Amino acid sequence: MTTPFSIVFPLYAGMTHLDFTGPHQFLSRLPGAQLTVASVGGVAVKADGLTFADLAKLEEIEHCDVLCVPGGASCTNAMQDPVFMAAVRRLAAGARYVTSVCTGSLILGAAGLLEGRRAACHWAWREFLPLFGAIPDPGRVVRDGNLITGGGVTAGIDFAITLAAELADANVAQAIQLGLEYAPAPPFNAGHPDTAPVEIYTMVSSISGANNKRRRGEVEHAAEAYAAGKRAAA
Template sequence: MASPLRVVFPIYPGVTQLDFTGPHQFLARLPGAELIVASRGGVPVAADGLTFDGLAVLEEIERCDVICVPGGHGCAEAMADAVYMAAIRRLAAGARFVTSVCTGSLILGAAGLLAGRRAACHWAWRDLLLPFGAVPDPGRVVRDGNILSGGGVTAGIDFALALIAELAGPATAQAIQLGLEYAPAPPFEAGSPQTAPAAVLERVRAVNAAAMPARRAAVERAAERLRAEA
């Protein structure tokens, strides 16, 4: 009997829940897939007003076929967590696909997994990939070798379909898409900096600007740790 395809979502305090629940919903429909949501120590994780419990102990997971690292406001603290980052490196080393959604790619970068590789990220934080030697890519879903990354938050659904197509073929991906009736038709054309009204863009940029100094400092510290370990 073939072993199930093991997909691990390593979550952390301050994760954006849709970054992993979106892909999780689609991958849960993939025949033969075993999905594991894990945290450091298996402790409950609060995310966007929800609490995720019954989590696997990240440090005890021996292997996976796919690791999917979500983003979120807590990614800076996650990058500084030596135990969490060691688990990311260890699982990624044996994974068929190393993946991320949104600012999860910053965590992959901090783990030393993106040097010279193209990667997606949320538009507001994409340039923070540069200190890790990564190549920021504005694509909604970006593949570079076995690295597959989705852009900001909702791109995780598109990313999941692209991943399913790699794992099981386009027909399976399309069947899952149809079963979940994923046919986005947003009421506003405000989903990217290129299409959002100028006033809306400035409003969001102002919110992000307040968080930028701390996040940039966290990235620079993580990049310095990488250089020291090299």
């Protein structure tokens, strides 16, 4: 893509900021990219100890070529915000690519955008995708038509490089990767449930499992609203 194109990141309080800042860092170096960071009302957004300010008003953005929804533990709160969700649906309807990172895919699901489509999500939340008619995919970056989703948090960087290659070409994507020296070599092989030591996985999954009891109720509430909307439209 050689002409200017717009990428919108809709933010909300309590998101995981690396879901947004990781892709934003890489895509900001993409020639022709016009990045907009927005929130409902343009209010400042707090996330993991950081505050993002001077944001655009999400509800006033008319169109984007790429919509990228970040995730976070508070994604269930975003699902309950009618203004936020209406903006996600509206922008997705006109976007060339609809994308997400981590649990941002659940927001896309709650917006009615994942029915019958494969999507990635953080491993601890992936079980919720079928509530929105989605097909869970354990891939780090998953593509289904114009839907491109990244897995948990740091997968957002791989997602951004994949998207950069799609929007420009592989050489541009690799040049950005090199410029940012993205050559991951973690000191521990504990970044995935299949490779983490058993005791580490047990510890983390027990915490996630306890939290998921509350999360399931919140996600199911959003899924019920999604189903009710489908019935009303039928």
